[in-house]
Amino acid sequence: MAAMAPAPTQEEEVPVLPMPSRNPLPLSSAQEAQVRELYHARVRGYCAAEIKLFADCALGRTFTAPFKCREQNKAMNTCMIAHATQSEQDAAREEWFGLRLKRQKDREAKESRRKEQEKFHKEWWGLPIEDRDGEKGREVMRKAERVGGFPKRDEDQMSKDRHR
Known part of the structure; x- marks a missing residue:
């Protein structure tokens, strides 16, 4: 049997790189999708409690969920709208650029x-x-x-x- 490389026991610390410039080259559609996914994950992270309350209320309901869970839905949407800003998109883009070394190491390992x-x-x-x-x-x-x-x-x- 071929010798396998030992699996890393802990996650290696990969340095976070700064933005290459304030006006970087346009990203491909796949890269923009990755940035959007980071952005949405960040917004969902801020509103996790409101999302959980709405999900608990809507559990087991079908078409009655919008009527029975109106307050939770409104609280969830208000929170998400409050956090879905251009500055949050910029932060997600900076995070995406900062993690490019980690993605490169992941590709090399794969x-x-x-x-x-x-x-x-x-x-x-x-x-x-x-x-x-x-x-x-x-x-x-x-x-x-x-x-x-x-x-x-x-x-x-x-x-x-x-x-x-």
Whole structure:
């Protein structure tokens, strides 16, 4: 079996980088979606208590929830509107830029894990021939493949299906 890298026991501290400039280059739509997700998570974090109250009230209700939980819904929406500001969007954008080193380290770890798994797969199955390396690959190359027939110790015996 291929040697696996030891799993980190604790989260490494990754430095938070500052904004590259006050007017950074436009982000791609996927990056903007990540910034929006951070923004929404921050706003939901501020209003977690109001959201919980509304969710508890609406639990088990269907079309009556807007009528029975009107006060909780209004409190939740008021809180979210109060915190959904442009400054909060800017803070989320700064947080996204600050975490770019962490995302890079995550991508590198994912890529190294993929390469380990690919190497293990090639070693285990011995495929393809030009990439056969490792102990399992050398073992496959040493042994000639037997097409049909029984192993040497079973050649004089009948098939197990015939004994039934």
